[in-house]
Amino acid sequence: MATKKAPERPNVSKEELLKYYREMLLIRRFEEKAGQLYGMGLIGGFCHLYIGQEAVVVGLEAAAKEGDKRLTSYRDHGHMLACGMDPKGVMAELTGRIGGYSKGKGGSMHMFSREKHFYGGHGIVGAQVPLGAGLAFSDWYKGNDNVTFTYFGDGAANQGQVYETYNMAELWNLPVIFVIENNQYAMGTSMKRATKSVTLYGRGEAYGIPGEQVDGMDVMAAKAAAEKAVAHCRAGKGPYILEMMTYRYRGHSMSDPAKYRTREEVEKIKTEKDCIEHVRDLLTQGGLASDDELKAIDKEIKAIVNEAAEFSKDSPEPPLDELWTDIYA
Amino acid sequence: MATQVLMPALSPTMEEGTLAKWLVKEGDTVKSGQILAEIETDKATMEFEAVDEGIIGKLLVAEGTAGVKVNTPIAVLVEEGESADAAVAAPAPAAAEAAPAAAPEAAPKAAPVAAAPVAVVSKASPDWAEGTPVKTMTVREALREAMAEEMRRSDAVFLMGEEVGEYQGAYKISQGLLDEFGPKRVIDTPITEHGFAGIAVGAAWGGLNPIVEFMTFNFAMQAIDHLINSAAKTNYMSGGQLGCPIVFRGPNGAAARVAAQHSQDYAAWYAAIPGMKVVMPYSAADAKGLLKQAIRDPNPVVFLENEILYGKSFEVPDVEDFTIPFGKARIWREGTDVTIVSFGIGMTYALEAADKLAAEGISAEVIDLRTLRPIDYDTVLASVMKTNRCVTVEEGFPVGSIGNHISAVIMQRAFDYLDAPVINLCGKDVPMPYAANLEKLALVTTAEVVEAVKSVCYR
DSSP states (O other): OOOOOOOOSSSSOOOHHHHHHHHHHHHHHHHHHHHHHTTTTTSSSSSOOOTTTTTHHHHHHHHHOOOOOOEOSSSHHHHHHHHHHHHHHHHHTTTTTTSSTTSSSSTTOOBTTTTTTTEEEOOOOTEEEEEEEEEEHHHHHHHHOOEEEEEEEGGGGGHHHHHHHHHHHHTTTTOEEEEEEEESSEEEHHHHHHHHOSGGGGGGGGGGGOOEETTTTTTHHHHHHHHHHHHHTTTOOEEEEEEEEEOOOOOSSOOOOTTTOOOHHHHHHHHHHOOHHHHHHHHHHSSOOOOOHHHHHHHHHHOOOOHHHHHHHHHOOGGGGGGSSSSSO | OOOOEEEOOOOOTEEEEEEESSSTTOOEEOTTTEEEEEEOOSSSSEEOOOOSSSEEEEEEEEETTTEEEOOOOOEEOOOTTOSSSSHHSSSOOOOTTTTOOOSOOOOOOOOOOOOOOOOOSOOOOSOOOTOEEEEEEEHHHHHHHHHHHHHHHOEEEEEEEEEESSOOOTTTTTTHHHHHOOTTTTEEOOSHHHHHHHHHHHHTTTEEEEEESSSSSSGGGHHHHHIIIIIIHHHTTTTOOOOOEEEEEEOOSSSOOOOGGGGOOOOHHHTTTTTTTEEOOOOOHHHHHHHHHHOOOSSSEEEEHHHHHHHHHEEEEHHHHHHHHOOOEEEEOOOOOEEEOOOOOHHHHHHHHHHHHHHTTTTTEEEEEEESOOOOHHHHHHHHHHHSSEEEEEESSSSTTTTHHHHHHHHHGGGGSSSSSEEEEOSSOOOOSSSSSHHHHHOOOHHHHHHHHHHHHHH
16 A cells, blocks of 8 residues: 555545545445444444445445346445445344344345345455446346446455356446455455455456546545546446455454454554545645534434334334244245 | 178167168178268267278168167178078067167168157146147156247246257257357256356346256256255345346266266255256146246256256147146056156156056055256145155155155155155165166166065055
């Protein structure tokens, strides 16, 4: 990671920057709260937090239009909030309550929203890659110009099905954007210990898929890259790969002590590259927003997250007959 | 010395074929490797090459003859100045080296008989009213008709798989579909089952109705994560938001002489999965009616076909839009002494055994489950309550078989009606061997069914 740049005044409006700030902050505060509820035993099983990576999904969503689809791995809370799903429904799913998006039957890793075109939430590493290409296939088949954002990590990028999918997606010209969220650790295995490839996007070349590496800690860089990728897909030119260089601050899951990296490494990224601080600096140092204005947003976000947490505690557990529903459509 | 040219076996399951065209005539000199004839199997039209050099002394089977059994002499090769008559009179060799086929009995002398399909006729069909016009067709034709009709009905239905398009189907099930529906709806895939199964599941979530053909279900093992984790579980995991209307179909179970990796029955595997529906038809009518139903079902359906049954003919009702609901077994034969429960190719042995048993005064009721999820317990239980004895017949492995499950249900719900322990006949607990004699031993047989029935009848 490069050292921290002095914030230049970018060619974006105050409103846009505030929107990014608000959305990234919502994800961070939501995840911190989820971590807290996990510690209290209100959330069970696996819980993978997105803290640190917020700029990726917020930047990419800024380039999406109604009708576009998205799906990701089990580290999915941020993606759901970024595409407009209700924090209450997401948090209540984490606590396994009837008010959750899957009525408490999916949990942290398996949530969906037809309304927001969010297709999961997938627990099997790499499985979402062909699934995402399949969603793109449905749009190609119907002849519309929707695209599908298919997110996966640097760990999933070594799965064989990813390359089967690259081959078919390019062969059939599918409107799918493969978003590799390279947070540099596949659970505890650093990318260097998993592959000799220098980049991950570069592997697309073998299949004829263009791509690029992007600073995933910079929300505006993420948005700009997404716009390029989206334009490529909507123009019927087939898939595109975005390798988003990012970093997760927390462990792989709640039970991961993250002994495979140093505290210094994490602290360095937090102080030099944090995506939320970056936008905050742009707003304050550029004179676009006052501290008070930002504090008011912080307060507003905190209220939303607290409301979601309360809802997730108050919502009842699913009635026992829910055991036997939804097995078949 | 004159040599006989024998009808070749051109696929693992071929027993007879059509001599479509001779490319040589009597008196021609042929070299080894030269194409002698075009032979039509149930799967494809193949070129047949000469192994030996010589002069075509006599063509024994006329062009266009259908139903020529494997190993029948079809021509005589002679040397310069030699007469063909001696070779014609000579008996055919027991098994030609070039044709290690499944027809061990001495081939009949060139006496071509048109293949008259032998239709298996059931006495009672629950699926169509008496007097309904029927036509005779093969399971293969029935499957193709089902797909074609459903693709005409809805633009959202499409077929994808290896060799389904330009090749016309590895087993000819999709023959003609590319011509009618075009490459957008009949999609040839690379040999990447894991990837294309996942793409198809995503397409189903996106509002389409994919039919995924696995060249055989053995290869679906590469993709099984998407069948189970992605297709079957997501409706539940999404609280009912994301149903997956998709059909995974293809041949399942042993064909002939293709050994362990290509000969496995997955019925019990898929039937174990909540969220999946599993169909395993025996007859052509069931193949058609159940496949149409499967394509319309809003859930993932595993549709297990059988290569050996593809060429078998049955009566199919000649009506528009014939479908069969899932979860209804068919009683093929009514009886009073014992219930034989089977499905898929197991029905072949069950019905043959019932015939033999009838000759010995044992009346067997034969039930075809047809769908393994949902499963029609009521029909089985009602029958067992009447006959008090039960034998199950299937090709899959014995541990955790469908028969085990049926037995457990009978024990729990009809224990007092049983006069003998239920016997589960299955394939043997071994990987499928290649050697013909061992393969035969590994499969369930009609003789075993007869013996098991006698055992539960204490005869």
